[in-house]
């Protein structure tokens with residue numbers, strides 16, 4: 295379970311700019327919420343706050359009962375490796391590693407035995423429809439296939455929380471639908487809490503709830519999408 299309570303974020307500057315205040319968010323295991331809102335509303339910033347990658351100036355965030363604000367950098371980095379899965383556009387697939395190696399990366403960081411990591415990465419690639427491509431180089435993939443690899447890598451270590459920023463950003467509608475089915479299916483199967491930032495109605499509609507970000511926090515707009 296992910297909980298954000300009374301979360302406030304202001305951006306430095308003269309004058310400082312309030313992005314959101316009094317933000318409340320609860321996402322249960324196996325549930326996926328979509329966060330929508332105008333460009334610049336602070337959706338990516340909110341994801342970064344939930345990930346402990348960016349400080350916030352009020353409230354708190356808890357994952358599985360553990361409060362992230364109080365953790366030092368090492369403890370936060372460990373929690374991120376163990377409990378978080380990221381499908382961020384900025385988190386690129388590494389070009390010099392094979393697909394299996396890219397997917398195995400989170401397990402290497404968790405010191406899982408190399409052979410076991412390789413087997414799990416291959417099984418995960420098969421689950422995202424890339425059986426037989428494990429030894430290929432990333433440059434041989436289409437955009438949709440690349441996003442599948444990113445999803446496989448985000449979920450390989452069975453994280454408690456999956457944070458996705460525009461996971462279907464540059465895919466055509468058919469591919470986007472497939473990638474979303476895969477992502478949401480895997481989040482639900484793993485009983486992870488999923489938070490998906492998107493501009494896409496199609497993507498938002500598939501989530502369990504749709505929340506719109508504004509200065510007062512998150513408003514439930516599920517019925518309007």
Ligand SMILES: Nc1ncnc2c1ncn2[C@@H]1O[C@H](COP(=O)(O)OP(=O)(O)OP(=O)(O)O)[C@@H](O)[C@H]1O
Nearest residue numbers: 305306313331332333334335336337338339340493
């Ligand atoms: N480190 C920072 N310092 C100052 N301003 C920042 C910083 N990070 C983000 N911003 C600003 O904060 C605002 C929110 O950015 P953010 O990327 O979170 O919005 P968003 O809702 O995800 O937008 P989009 O939908 O366009 O991706 C923007 O105006 C951005 O320029």
